[in-house]
Amino acid sequence: MQKKSDNKNRIVFFDFDNTITLSDVFDDIVERFSGDDGWKDLEERWKRSEIGSRECLKGQVEGIRVTKRVLDRYLTTIKLDPYFKKLAGLLDSKNIRTIILSDNFDYILNGVLKAHGLDKTFEVYCNSIKFEGNRMVPSFPFSNYKCGNCGHCKKTVLGKIASAGEVLFYIGDGLSDRCASRQVDTVFAKADLKDYLKKEGVRHIPFEELKDVYEHFKEAT
Numbered sequence: 001m002q003k004k005s006d007n008k009n010r011i012v013f014f015d016f017d018n019t020i021t022l023s024d025v026f027d028d029i030v031e032r033f034s035g036d037d038g039w040k041d042l043e044e045r046w047k048r049s050e051i052g053s054r055e056c057l058k059g060q061v062e063g064i065r066v067t068k069r070v071l072d073r074y075l076t077t078i079k080l081d082p083y084f085k086k087l088a089g090l091l092d093s094k095n096i097r098t099i100i101l102s103d104n105f106d107y108i109l110n111g112v113l114k115a116h117g118l119d120k121t122f123e124v125y126c127n128s129i130k131f132e133g134n135r136m137v138p139s140f141p142f143s144n145y146k147c148g149n150c151g152h153c154k155k156t157v158l159g160k161i162a163s164a165g166e167v168l169f170y171i172g173d174g175l176s177d178r179c180a181s182r183q184v185d186t187v188f189a190k191a192d193l194k195d196y197l198k199k200e201g202v203r204h205i206p207f208e209e210l211k212d213v214y215e216h217f218k219e220a221t
């Protein structure tokens with residue numbers, strides 16, 4: 001007989017870009033809608049570790065020139081991993097709490113989820129933007145100003161949400177997932193996050209698509 005973990009609360013934390021979505025939505029928006037090439041310079045400085053992600057994100061958002069209407073239309077074209085909805089439904093049926101932690105921005109993320117009929121379905125923690133004409137003003141309500149490596153410090157937010165005794169899962173792919181993914185019981189990792197955890201000797205379950213994660217939870221009690 002399998003040992004049941006039903007008596008413990010479980011939480012699954014999802015990254016958004018390139019985990020729930022099939023592409024990095026923010027990077028694509030920057031490439032498509034930047035008013036000039038300033039974003040490339042920021043990207044280079046970030047790669048050379050001269051600036052952290054938050055400063056890079058802030059500068060890149062401020063360089064975008066797009067109206068709400070054009071952005072809204074673009075957001076409806078973003079594809080989700082084909083198994084995300086199924087996985088979210090499965091987790092819900094097992095009373096597992098699902099939370100999205102993203103270093104993207106609320107308007108973008110909500111627009112994508114809405115296009116797939118998933119707005120107001122999940123607890124979401126991310127950065128924020130306000131529109132001023134065809135410009136966006138970013139803010140970082142979940143930043144760790146002592147570190148600044150990420151816009152959104154997922155590790156801090158995860159630490160505030162989770163209580164002792166809860167069983168925690170993390171699903172992610174990138175740089176902003178590194179610290180948070182080391183705080184949980186089980187990590188599903190792909191791409192850069194997978195390589196990083198492997199190098200650091202941190203136990204993780206590699207995945208290529210959310211179908212792999214779905215199969216795991218389907219088998220689990």
Ligand SMILES: [Mg+2]
Nearest residue numbers: 015017018174
């Ligand atoms: Mg990601």
